[in-house]
Amino acid sequence: MxxxxxxxxxxxxxxxxxxxxxxxxxRARTIPEIAEVQRLDARLSELQDQLAAAQTRLGDLDREQRKAESDVDQVRTRAERDARRLEAGQVSSPRELEGLQSEIASLRRRQGELEEIVLDVMERREEAETRRADLEKEQEAAAEERSAAEERRSTTAGEIKDEEAAAAERRTRVAEEIxxxxxxxxxxxxxxxxxxxxxxxxxxxxxxxxxxxxxxxxxxxxxxxxxxxxxxxxxxxxxxxxxxxxxxx
Ligand SMILES: [Zn+2]
Structure with missing residues (x-):
């Protein structure tokens, strides 16, 4: 030729x-922020799952707490009813009196045990709430980090695009001469x-x-x-x- x-x-x-x-x-394919955004997306989806689990756990504990509180109420109500009967002198025999007193004592014990359960559930609920708050904080931080990385990625991509456009224009002119x-x-x-x-x-x-x-x-x-x-x-x-x-x- x-x-x-x-x-x-x-x-x-x-x-x-x-x-x-x-x-x-x-360079456009390998902008470091592309990988960073991907990593943060994976982290955010992980956090989303963890938050959903934390939310479910809180719901379970709420139910558990309500149940324990209602148990306490039931026992307390019964003990109070028995105490009123005792005070009102509605007891006819010493045997019935003894039975009532022993029932009241046993109900008080049971109430104490059930109150312990309520306290335990409340403590676990508090832990679960702390965990959820921590996850929410982490989610917020990761989302911010992601949006900053995305902004840097977009800026770099824009710069590369401008350089590409300028080079492509020069290339067209040079190619025309050949x-x-x-x-x-x-x-x-x-x-x-x-x-x-x-x-x-x-x-x-x-x-x-x-x-x-x-x-x-x-x-x-x-x-x-x-x-x-x-x-x-x-x-x-x-x-x-x-x-x-x-x-x-
Ligand atoms: Zn050669």
Whole structure:
């Protein structure tokens, strides 16, 4: 293939812009905040589950507390009724009196036991409330952290997008200067060889594969017409001669 040396040189500019665009796309994919937001989303969903569990536990303890309190009330009511009967002198025989007194004593004991249960439930309820409050605090902090990370991610993504737009615009202008057949060859090679289709020959070395050309190859290149489109023998990329190619010697 033949191409004006000026157009061959333009290929290097195009390559530089394509490489820059590739780096920008990679940067956009790997913004650290993307992973951070994902991590915080996972944490938030975990906290959501833990909060739901804490809420359920509080509901259970509420029911348990109401039940224990109603048990206490029942026993107390019965003891009070018995005490009133005793005070009102509604007892006819000493045996009945003894029975009533013993029932009152046993009801008081039972009341004491049930009150212990109420206290125990209240204590556990307090713990569960503390746990819920802690989880809510953590949830709030994680949500704030997430929104800050999301904001940084969005800012960085916006900056990258601006840089991409500017590079893409320059690329369009440069590509317009390059003849269609040369551009097509470059595009094909770039797709084939991990994003690099054209490389400079610099001090006897191909910048595409970084390998030094043999003396024989260099001798061939020295006598090749300047409009001849050269290819690296090693990596097959378009090899562009520059003032730094090291062909003078
Ligand atoms: Zn090469």
């Amino acid at each position: 033949k191409a004006d040396p000026v157009h061959q040189m333009r290929l290097l500019d195009l390559q530089e812009l394509d490489s820059a665009l590739g780096r920008l796309a990679h 003849p269609a057949d040369l551009l097509a060859l470059y595009t094909r090679l770039r797709d084939q060889y991990s994003g690099v289709g054209a490389a400079a020959l610099r001090y006897g070395r191909c910048e595409g594969c970084k390998l030094a050309l043999s003396t024989a190859e260099l001798s061939e290149i020295r006598v090749a017409p300047s409009d001849e489109v050269l290819r690296c023998e090693d990596c097959r990329r378009i090899l562009v001669r520059t003032t730094e190619s090291g062909l003078q010697a």
